[in-house]
Amino acid sequence: MPLTIMTWNAQHFDEQNATLSEAYREKLAFLVYYLKQRSPDIFALFETGKSGAANTQLIRDLSAEYSPISVLQPESAKTKVTTLGSIVFVKNAIAREFTDISAHVPLDDKEQRGVLLIRHRTTDLCYGFYHANASKRALGNIINAIAYIQGLKVKLVFFGGDLNVPTDGNPDLIMKMHKLTPAYPGYTHVNILSDDVSSSRRELRDMQELGHFLEHTPKEYFEEEYKWNHAIDGTPRHPTTRLSLLDYAYVHELEKWSAVCEGSANSVTSGESVRHRTTVIQKICLGMPIRSDHFPVLFTYGVVPPSPSTSSGSPPVTATIATGASVSTSLGSTPIDDSSMS
Structure with a gap:
């Protein structure tokens, strides 16, 4: 049977200072729908709430x-008051x-968040999940983390998540682990931009003299002028997208793995005239709107028959994996023991 793993940066999946906030309810509804449709055996969520407070x-x-197996602890996050x-x-x-x-993987001195590492008790195979720093240090942290875990003499077969480095900026091979990226649609992250805002900001950089005269910084002047001028002249907005592939993995036995991202960014235009026409970018996954800039990625092991001439090492556990379970559409809950999360 195949083993399926999902990773998703849900972007601030907490209650945001409100009991069952709209953002929480929308993200939860999408997650429950996704789990019902794809039923991953293991999944990792990033930006779930404050580090150390599950x-x-x-x-x-x-x-x-589903049961929580690993939670990012305070010693694995330098910034305690965060939604990361x-x-x-x-x-x-x-x-x-x-x-x-x-706990066996200490935080690097240049990291903000540590690796979550789980081990299968019978086979000793390990699976690592990582939300890398959004900085130029991300690649170095990824390499160091994989190297350190392998130095523990454990069988690391999967290391993935929001790696925060465009896939073309990361090597194809790290410590004998191969890069695994979703083949479709070619991106996992959508950044929505406005052509009006960016072009106006560039133009207004040349108006510093007027800004000084008005005792405004260029940025303050831009925000005030753009707000009023845009409202008065009714210039149509034309948002654009910047697409990146940031969510992927490094795996052992690449030929036996596959990955898919089932999200898309769609442009929807409304309005009867050019003057009043507006364009909206909709982020959709499995036919449902998603309230995050990241799409989930589903990794599957065992979809390709083993080849004696190309495979090596011990394969990830598959024999005991149960498939077909799904999350109920009724979001009913069962009691949990909070002490187990300490």
Whole structure:
């Protein structure tokens, strides 16, 4: 049976200072729908809430089908008051087969978040999940993390998540692990930009003299002038997208893995005249709107028959994986033991 792993940066998947906020409810509805459709055996969520304070509401809402195996702890995050927490969930049916060994991977002095590392008790195979720094240090941190884990003499077969480096900027091979990227649609992250804003900002850089006369900085002047002029002349907005492939993995036995991202960014234009026409970028995954700049990525092991001439090492565990489970569309919860998250 195949083993399926999903990773998703949900972007601030907490209650945002409000009980069951609109953002939380929309993200949860999408996640439950995705889990019902694809039923991954393991999945990792990034930006789930404050590091070291597990998002207990989210854990309750998923507890009918999934159990939290690893939660980003304070010692694995230098910035404590943040929404950049991470959680790895495993299907209840196989949750006892895995254990959290993240404590064995210390935080690098140039990292903001540590690796979540889980181990299969029977085979000793390990799976690492990572939300890299959004900086030029990301690549170095990824390489160091993989090298350190392999130095522990464990069988690391998967290391993935929001790696925050465009895939063409990362090497194809790190410490004998191969880069695995989703073939479609060619991106996992959508950044929505406005041509009007960017072009006007460039033009107004040349108006510093007037800005000084008005005792405004160029930025302040731009924001005030653009706000009023845009409202008065009714110039149509034309948002554009910047697409990046930031969510992928490094795996052992590349030929036995596949990856897919089922999201898309669609441009929708409305309005009867050019003057009043507006364009909106819709982010869709599996036919449902998604409230995040990142799309989930689903990794599957075992979709390609083993080839004795190309395979090597021990394959990831598949024999005991249960498939077909799904999250109930009714978001009912079952009690959890909060002490287990300490």
